[in-house]
Amino acid sequence: MVEDKLLIFRFKQGHSEALRRIYDKYKVGLLKLAFVLIGDVNMAEDIVHDMFVKFAQSADRIKLTGSLKSYLITSVINQIRNYLRDKNRHGENHLEGIELPSSSQRSPHQWAVLSEQLTLLSQALQQLPYEQREVVCFRMEMDMTFRQIATLQRASVNTVKGRYRYAMARLRSLLNSEVEK
């Protein structure tokens, strides 16, 4: 927490090493979050890339009311939601039937290198409604509380808990053999 406060302070002063540290500290987690939420690695890369560029440009305007981690997660989530909304608006069934590339299929210039398990996990998550996917990812990947998730989703804690229960039941059946390994 203190480290992040110092980092953001130095970042706002224009220190590039602070930006580098923030980037290195959070890029993998954010990439993973974006990928498991939308199931499209190229789009996940674009979203996280774009988020960091906007973040870098906002040094003089950024006003954190919470932690840096929450700020970055929220930024990525907002971009994902915008992306999904745009896709829906254009009438595309954006997440159905996406063929996820395995790491061996990836271009050498690709930013994210996915493990087999991550690909499987993302495929399973795409079977869930988006809100449920978010709840599971926030709980499992970001260790967020139900209350924090409820704030982010603008829903009640009970609604979030319900989404979590449904999502976990579905994931258990989808990943049944895998989770036992």
Place this chain on the structure above:
Amino acid sequence: MKSADKIKRFFEKAELNVNSNADEQVFKDVLQAQQKTTKKLSAMPEIWRITMKSPIVKLAVAALLVIACLTGIFMFKETSSAAWAIEQSIEAASQYKAIFIEGLDSERTWREDGSLEQRPYKSWAVANDDQTIIEKYRHEVDGIPIIITNGQKTWRYDPNTNTVQIENRPYVASECWCGSQLLEQLKGFHDSGIITHWEVTYGQEPNTDKEQAFLRIAWLEERYNGPRSLWIEFDMESKLPVSFKQWENPKWGGPATLVGEKITYYENLTDELFEFEIPEGASVIEH
């Protein structure tokens, strides 16, 4: 193992790595975006000005920015037994979200004999959970509550006219918490060269042998309310600022215009402290 734990483990084992060449390329873009943003330090003076303009300043800034120790109480001596670094104090201060300061304040009123008119004050402040703003605040002068803020409501009392003004907004519109955040500012001012004098000395409290560090700083720049000089006393054991003095000149000259004789830290303070009771017969003006 519960199935939720198994899924959690599955998430943990689902790794993602980055291609280092592509990673450098992405960061290059990010860095370029930062370099195009030229307004360095633009946010910092804003916070600083807000903080310094507010009457709470005096107190807020006092909390850390200042110093003090009463001359004669402390016996100074140079020692290198333990070094003090401001980062330690930033971390120590971040453990507390409530502060109490008592000391002497002045409205720059000078008596006929040339001495500065000072009045005793007490101030209590509680930060929000993130320690980014002052959420609750109570300021007493001569034992009379003058300002109380409790979240979004502020009472201001003028004992001379027996008038209470009530506003539905925080008294301190500043984003700055007078705990670790102000120390961070101080460090930033030092790192960026705004502070022209930064000197650390060490001493010992003669009665208790407690080790102390003293920070003497000064700056000139008007945009940061300069010229100004401060003297802050840190307890070496806890690393916390425990007192301060502030002068509105760059040389610690003359009587200090603001003194925090004692700073006490709390994890929280009772809500009752931030309730305002309308004095009998007072006129109430609601905005």
